[in-house]
Amino acid sequence: MNALLAGVEIGGTKCVCTLATCPDDIQAQIHVPTTSPERTLGNIATVLDQWRLKYGFLALGIASFGPLELDTKSPALGTLVRTPKVSWSGANLTSLAGHEPFAIQTDVNAAAIAEGRWGAARGLASWAYITVGTGVGVGSVVAGQPLTGLGHSEAGHLRIPGVDTIFGACPYHGDCVEGQASGPALEAGSGIPGPDIPPDHPVLERAAKALAYLCHNLVYTSLPQRILIGGGVILDRPILLTRIQEHLVRSLSDYGAGHEIAENMLDYLVMPQLGKQAGPMGSICLAAEALDRSVNPAC
DSSP: OOOOEEEEEEOSSEEEEEEEEETTEEEEEEEEEOOOHHHHHHHHHHHHHHHHHHTOOSOEEEEEOSSBOOOTTSTTTTBBOSOSSGGGTTOBGGGGOOSSOEEEEEHHHHHHHHHHHHSTTTTOSSEEEEEESSSEEEEEEETTEEOEESEEOOGGGOBOTTOOOTTOOOSSOTTBHHHHHSHHHHHHHHSSOGGGOOTTOHHHHHHHHHHHHHHHHHHTTTOOSOEEEESHHHHTOHHHHHHHHHHHHHHHTTTTTHHHHHHTHHHHEEOOTTGGGHHHHHHHHHHHHHHHHHHOTTO
């Protein structure tokens, strides 16, 4: 019997608490609105405490939007730093942990790991996962490990040349991918609530070009064998994927791996196999890794 695990995905609009062993065995899943850090984390803690008493899960995974301090040697481990969601800057997410083993990671890195374990990246050594929603996040896995170094990847803030920054939705860089293609950017650029933006609106073409530039840069830097692109903005508008694919072919222009990618585009730039469960299952993956480390510290 597989171990029962708990996971929390903390997003800019909502958080998802999951109790599961794997994608095919979700025992419970509760959504908590993302409001203030105090209220949101308090509500999540209540859910986890109830599950601890009722089920006694064995480990906890926390997957959150960033930027996030992930240095395990830092006293600030699990703290959000200078995030575009300004009121959350300084919030420490490790307060959710109890006595069980736990692990914390960015939401996009966790989703990428889940796709490698259960989804569209199985069998690959290197891949990238992009989520487009309240923000634009990128999780890059290189040689089987999330890309790390000076912090974690923030490729959603790569700047896009020649764009109009008037409606840029990122408070740090209006001309970055997030500033041009996130849900708030679409609403700011169109003046229309996100779900009501028609498929032929110019703001969606602008977003498709920005996301294609992002994929172009990933192709030539982290060298993904496949790019997965999800999040509400994409999953709710499948036509956007086609537009991004078309722009990416033109952008790569047959250079380097560009020719091979163009010939296999429908298998190269794809939606995540786990769909909207990629993020929640990412948190479950983190819990599984934490449990493994507690059993075998050498892992």
